Amino acid sequence: MKYAKYILLLALIAITQPSNAQTRKEGFFNWIDRTFFSFDSTYVYSYPTRLTLTLQNRTWRDIYTFDIDKGNELRVKSKYLSDISISVGYSILSLGYTLGMNKITGDKDAKYDRFDLSLKCNMLALDLSSATNESETTLYNKDYSSPFYGLKMNMQEASLTYYFKYKKYSNEAAYSSCYPYRQIKNAGSPIIGIYYGKHDINCDLTKIPDEFELNISEEETKKHIRNQDLCVNGGYGYNFVFAKGWLLNGTAIPSIGLRIHDDETSGKYQFATNSKLKAACTYNSRYFFGGISFQYSTYWYITKGYTIENSIGACTLNVGVRF
Numbered sequence: 001m002k003y004a005k006y007i008l009l010l011a012l013i014a015i016t017q018p019s020n021a022q023t024r025k026e027g028f029f030n031w032i033d034r035t036f037f038s039f040d041s042t043y044v045y046s047y048p049t050r051l052t053l054t055l056q057n058r059t060w061r062d063i064y065t066f067d068i069d070k071g072n073e074l075r076v077k078s079k080y081l082s083d084i085s086i087s088v089g090y091s092i093l094s095l096g097y098t099l100g101m102n103k104i105t106g107d108k109d110a111k112y113d114r115f116d117l118s119l120k121c122n123m124l125a126l127d128l129s130s131a132t133n134e135s136e137t138t139l140y141n142k143d144y145s146s147p148f149y150g151l152k153m154n155m156q157e158a159s160l161t162y163y164f165k166y167k168k169y170s171n172e173a174a175y176s177s178c179y180p181y182r183q184i185k186n187a188g189s190p191i192i193g194i195y196y197g198k199h200d201i202n203c204d205l206t207k208i209p210d211e212f213e214l215n216i217s218e219e220e221t222k223k224h225i226r227n228q229d230l231c232v233n234g235g236y237g238y239n240f241v242f243a244k245g246w247l248l249n250g251t252a253i254p255s256i257g258l259r260i261h262d263d264e265t266s267g268k269y270q271f272a273t274n275s276k277l278k279a280a281c282t283y284n285s286r287y288f289f290g291g292i293s294f295q296y297s298t299y300w301y302i303t304k305g306y307t308i309e310n311s312i313g314a315c316t317l318n319v320g321v322r323f
Contacts (some may be wrong), residue, residue, distance in 0.1 A: 001303065013272075015068075024148035027188065030315045032263065035058055035123075036121045036122075036123050036124065037121055037122065037123075037128065038122075038167060039122055039166070039167050039168075039170065039181070040167045040168050041184065041199070042168075042184075042185060043167070043168040043169070043170075043184060043185045043187050044122070044167075044168070044170045044181050044182070044183060044184065045060055045181065045182045046174070046180065046181055047180055047181070047182070047286070047321050047322060049275065049286075049323060050089075050107070050180070051088075051089070051090055051322070051323040052088070052089040052090075052178040052180075052289075052299035052320050052321065052322050052323070053086075053087075053088055053089075053320055053321050053323070054086070054087045054088075054089065054096070054177050054178050054318055054320035055084070055085075055086050055318075055319050056084070056085045056086075056087065056096075056177055056316065056317065056318050057082065057083070057084050057085075057316070057317045058081075058082065058084075058085075058114075058314060058315070058317075059080055059081065059082040059314065059315050059316075060082075060204045060209055060312060060313060060314035060315070061077060061078050061079070061080050061081065061312070061313050061314075062077070062078040062113075062133055062137075062153060062310070062311075062312055063075065063076070063078075063268075063310070063311045063312075063313070064076040064077075064078045064151065064203075064208065064308060064309070064310050064311075065308070065309040065311075066203075066205075066307075066308055067306055067307045067308075067309070068304055073141060074139060074140075074141055074208075075139070075140055075141065076137045076138070076139050076140075076148055076151055076203075077137060077138050077140075078133060078135050078136075078137045078138075078151075079120065079135055079136060079137070081112050081133070081135065083098050083099060083114065084098070085097060085098035085217050086284070087100070087177060087178075087191045089177070089178040090136040091302070098115075111133070111134040111135050112131070112132060112133045112134070112135050113127065113130075113131070113132045114129070114130070114131045114132075115130045115131075116128070116129045116231050117219070118144050118174035120171065120175075120176065121166075121171055121172070122163065122166040122167070122170050122171065122181065123162065123163060123166040123174060124160065124161065124162055124163075125159075125160070125161040125163075125171060125193075126158075126159075126160050126161075127158070127159050127161075128157070128158050129155075129157050129158075130156045130157075131154070131155050132152075132154045133152070133153045133155070133161065134151075134152045134153075134156075135150060136148075137149070137151050139208060139209075142265045144209070144211050145210070145242055146208075146209045148207065148208065148210075148321070149207060150203060150204035150205065150206070150207035150208070151201075151202070151203050151204075152201070152202040152203075153200070153202075153310075154199075154200040154201075155197065155200070156197070156198045156205045156273050157195070157196070157198075158195075158197075159193055159196070159198045159233065160190050160193050160194050161191060161192075161193035161233065161253075162191070162193055163189045163190075163191055163237070164189050164190045164191070164192070165187065165188070165189035165190070166189065168185075168187040168189070169183075169187040169188055169237065169238075169239060170182075170183050170187075170239065171189075171237060171251075173239060173247055173249075173282070174237075174247060174249035174251075174280040174282060174291075174293070175249070175278070175280055176238060177271060177318055177319075177320075178289070178322075179282060179284045179289045179291065179318075179320075182245070182247075182282075182284045183239040183247050184241060184320060185241060186237055186238075186239060186240055186241055187238075188236060188237060188238035188239065189235055189236070189237055189238075190232065190234075190235075191233065191235045191236060191237055191251070191253055192232070192233065192234050193232075193233040193234075193253075194230075194231070194232060194233065195229065195230075195232075195233050195255050195274070196228070196229065196230060196231075197228065197229040197230040197274075197299075198227075198229075199225060199226070199227055199228075199229070199299065199301075200224075200225070200226050200227050201223070201225040201301070201308070202216035202223070202224050202225075203222070203223045203224075203225075203308075204222050204278070205222065205223070206222065211315070214286055223303060223308070225301050225303065225308070226260045226261070227242055227259050227260060227262060227270075227301070228260045228262070229254040229257060229258070229260075229272045229274065230257050230258050230260070230272075231256060231257030231258075231272055231274065232255060232256060232257055233253050233254070234253070234254065234255070234257040235251065235252045235276075236251070237249065237250070237251035237252075237278075238251075245283050245284055245285050246281075246282070246283055247280070247281070247282045247283075247284070248279075248280070248281055249278070249281075249282075249293075250278070250279050251276075251277070251278040251279070251300050252275075252276075252277055252278075253275070253277075253278075254273070254274070254276075255272075255273070255275070255276075255277045255278045256271070256272065256273050256315065257272045258270075258272060259271065260279065270302065273300055274297070274298060274299045274300070275297070275298045276295065276296070276297045276298075277294065277295070277296045277297075278294065278295045278296075279294045280292065280293035280294070280308060281293075286320050287321060288320070288321055288322070289318070289319075289320050289321075290317075290318055290319040290320065291317075291318045292315065292316070292317050292318075293315070293318075294313070294314070294315050294316075295312075295313070295314045295316075296311065296312070296313045296314075297311065297312045298310070298311045299311075
């Protein structure tokens with residue numbers, strides 16, 4: 001199994017975190033608990049019950065902007081794509097099954113797949129994801145819109161994030177699928193991290209209808225972007241507690257670094273800049289929890305002939321019960 005080693009790592013660390021009702025173990029396990037899972041109880045509350053059952057729905061859309069010249073700006077947007085998952089969690093480990101809504105509805109024009117795996121505590125967050133999308137898209141500019149079948153996207157990402165004020169600020173309270181922590185007092189934290197992304201985008205502009213009248217050469221009608229990004233992330237997140245059990249979060253994480261091209265685009269190496277904006281609203285009580293979160297990620301690709309901006313907007317809904 002491709003991700004088996006990551007799942008085993010999650011299981012190992014989850015086991016090493018004792019529940020609040022247990023006596024703290026000495027030695028290595030106690031060091032792990034104090035180092036990665038400690039917090040200031042004035043700001044953060046940890047639920048003693050670890051076992052959770054969660055139902056999650058995630059919906060997202062890809063948007064591409066092709067800035068060819070002032071008279072040739074095109075935009076391509078995918079359908080709203082969605083999946084639904086059910087998971088069982090214990091401590092920081094959550095394992096579940098995800099099913100794309102296209103398989104439920106039988107939509108043959110929606111061809112996509114997505115995988116996400118996260119290992120998080122208040123101090124650190126490790127996020128792994130992969131996504132493919134060959135679904136029908138819509139091509140449009142200020143004058144026309146038309147179905148477009150010339151776009152394929154494949155992306156793998158990995159990031160490791162550190163929260164400076166993790167004892168007072170709980171990222172898990174806002175973005176976990178099972179919310180093991182609850183923020184009980186307003187707090188924020190600077191954020192730093194590293195990011196790796198592998199992007200493969202294939203765009204065939206020969207499939208654009210004639211009414212768009214693109215003034216580009218034949219060489220520029222087909223673009224195959226293959227590159228890898230190595231970046232440093234830096235940003236800030238803030239938790240606002242506006243009522244008992246309720247939380248609002250806002251987070252901004254821009255990144256800069258090096259882009260390595262695996263194709264014929266201008267230059268082997270290039271400056272890379274990306275950005276990620278997140279917001280969440282959650283309710284968390286002793287037995288029940290739920291939340292809605294939004295994420296908007298933007299990537300810029302400077303290619304021979306024109307610039308492509310790729311944006312991915314996602315909305316996630318969680319509801320669950322704690323035992």
